[in-house]
Amino acid sequence: MARVNLKNITKVYGSNTVVDHINLDVEDGSLVSILGPSGCGKTTTLRMIAGFEIPDDGEVLFDDQPVGRVPVNKRNIGMVFQSYALFPHMTVAQNVAYGLEQHGVPKSEIPGRVMDALERVHMAEYAQRKPKQLSGGQQQRVALARALVIRPSVMLLDECLSALDKKLRVEMQSELRRLLEESKVTTFFVTHDQEEAMTLSDRIVVMHDGIIEQTGTPREVYESPRNRFVADFLGKADFFEGKLVSAGNGIVTIATENSELTLTGSTTAAPGEDVLFAVRPEHVIMNPAVGAETPVGALRGKINHIIYSGNVISSIVDCGGMMVRTEATGGSLSREPQRGEEVILSWEPDYLIQLEK
């Protein structure tokens, strides 16, 4: 239960700047996901918060106190690794008791707190088992109990659900959220899985190449991505890039390499500027083309191919050489799209997202 501030923290390995002057302020008790592709510096950031890595520049503060000189074992953190790192030579109960012993909890209190923690993750009956005798999901729960039992001020979870299979992962997500909210602990959650980040956190920090691309609530980051990377990494997006010709009346006209496009939406850019827009595929409405007329602000194209994935039907539409993806939930379509069919693509003005160039 602590406020965490990262001030300008930087980590350099050889000639490679893995984390590049990151600033982040995290409120007491909030759940924060650090999201990004592998190699973006998210794990290194987490390890600097934990104290396994010392920042080459900048500092980490817990409740406004710099912790640069505080070793890992004095930071009062709880960690869960992807590999769980349960001690193989100890029973489940001994694993959970370990942290309590290190924190000087009186011997008489330990068994009670251990069982309490195990009950909260529904693992009490396995207290005397060795980690080897547990399934992946069970090991996960023990690892969580072990981290939470010491009542850490900061929880650090490193890809802790990625080793589970999909169904179990989804189950664990909601359970994890419940546990973390109950214990009101400030939590950092490193993941490369956008869905996990959205479900688990109050705020998402998108990292790429050692810098933070965007910070915000899951809704903000998804609906108003700042740039191409964020739009592309969280969910899918169709991009429209070119020089702004004119804008007004809910219509934006841009000049691309070989043609001029009119798009429904608005912009703050001035004519002549390079601009980049994005639309989420699920916001694109696809209608059969009737007649030769294309409404202003809409796109005309031919369905190039169709991907059926159960709940969603995606159609890739060839609009004069530019491929635009649309998505519709299975039930919402009045009829099945056909390959080669002429279609008109349109969207509500608010769904055109202007991205930073």
Added chain:
Amino acid sequence: MIKDRRTIMTWPAMLTLLLFALFPLVIMFYTSFISDATGEFSMANYAKFFSNLTYIKVTGTSILISLCVTLVSLVIAYPLAYIMAKKLKGLKNIILVLVIIPFFTNQLVRVYSWLIFLQDGGILNRLFMTFGLAENGLGILYTKAAVIIGLTHAFFPYMVVTIFMALERLDDAMLEASRSLGASKTTTFMKVIFPLSMPGVISGVTIVFIPCLGSFVEPRILGGTGGLTIGNIIEDQFFEIYGWNFGAAIAFLLLAMVLICMGGLNSAGKRWQV
């Protein structure tokens, strides 16, 4: 970058090795240039070695014996390792252990057992005579053949293990893939199995050839008093003739040979590495 203090833990071992393994080799290199006769710093020891045909010949014999041992080991070890890795199921680990155990029996006991086994009036001779295969015994003891038998016995288990491990790692799905693509069993072996087992073969060859080159106990005991190998010549300099510095020079030449072979085999091994 900040140097990690925990690396201090490597120093006791490093220091021991530097002082008592590497430093002696430097001293050996230095003394090899000091003449036994005059005590002067010169190339005399090396000149002595290369001007005497006997030494060159013995070196040749050493290399020849080592090559023979390596070849014999390879010929026995490869099929054995292949059968163990690909044909045997539960039994393979037991056989592996049985192959390794003699390697961990005392070197001198092992050589001595061959001495007893091969000697005139020994079991093997008796067997051959009983079956009329040899009239006056084999007369195999105190020949190069005896040395090769003894050295092979000492080192080929290593080769079995390295090849076995290379073959065992080989994914059976790959063999099935090769077969499904229309390759015959022979082609599959030549084009898939054998190339992929090469790293094992090469480390096996290294691990047999090099100690053979430096062997002196087996040749001395099984090969008679003649001094068959370069190892024996070196030994004699230290225990019979007291030409220590000359011995150091020969030892350095042997070391150079070993290092060259290792370098060669190493780069050959890298070529085959996947």
Added chain:
Amino acid sequence: MSNNNKTGVLGKILIILVLLYLYAPIFVLMLLSFNESRYNSLPFAFTLDWYRDLAEDRALMEAAKNSMVLALITGIICVILGTMFILGQRYLARRTEGIFNSIVMMPMSIPWLIMGLSSLLMIRQLGFEKNMIFVALGHIVISLPYSLLVLRARISSLDKSLEEMSASLGAGPLTTFRRITLPALAPAMIAGGFLSFMISFDNFPISYFLMPSGYSTLPIEIQLSIKFGFTPEINALSTVIIGFSLVVLAIVGLIMRSNIKSLVGGDN
């Protein structure tokens, strides 16, 4: 299927021949140690005389004691040096790690003849007398790589995150070492120790060059007796040594059960 059967039969024959080759001389030797004849001649007549003689041979008992003490010292020091090395090595920079590694593993690829005589030359050049400390150091240097092999196999399966986890749970470095690292390494330390013990116990070349006069070890005694006319007593001694090696090997094997291959170290 007939083809498969044929390779099966040929394979069995090969395995039997190889095992015969490996074990026949050793078994004959063991058998002869119970044979009455002084000249290893047949027919076989059972006796334990040679073992009795062995027990009464003061020089051999002294040599056995030396071998034991040397092997024990070697085993213990190799475990300490090896464990420290393997723990510290993980924090070295990549390139340094490579260099350090090739230096500590070096004695594995240099003929022991050269290791022995170069140490002898060093002792003389520096003006020391031969003594048992140098013999022990020689044994340690050549045995260390083997214990490192066993330890490395173990530590590479020891997840670094276990130690980090321990720290995150509030344990200091010493507690982490005592409660997490040491228990994980213990089997490999015991196995590595026994292995170094055995390499030292069996070693001839190093002892041959460095042993001060008036001292000897069992391998040296065997060599002497081969040189100066052998007696069945040596058969008995050899049998005892083999039996002893088997016991030690069995202990190592039990500890390392799943990892017997790392003993031979072909995996690098």
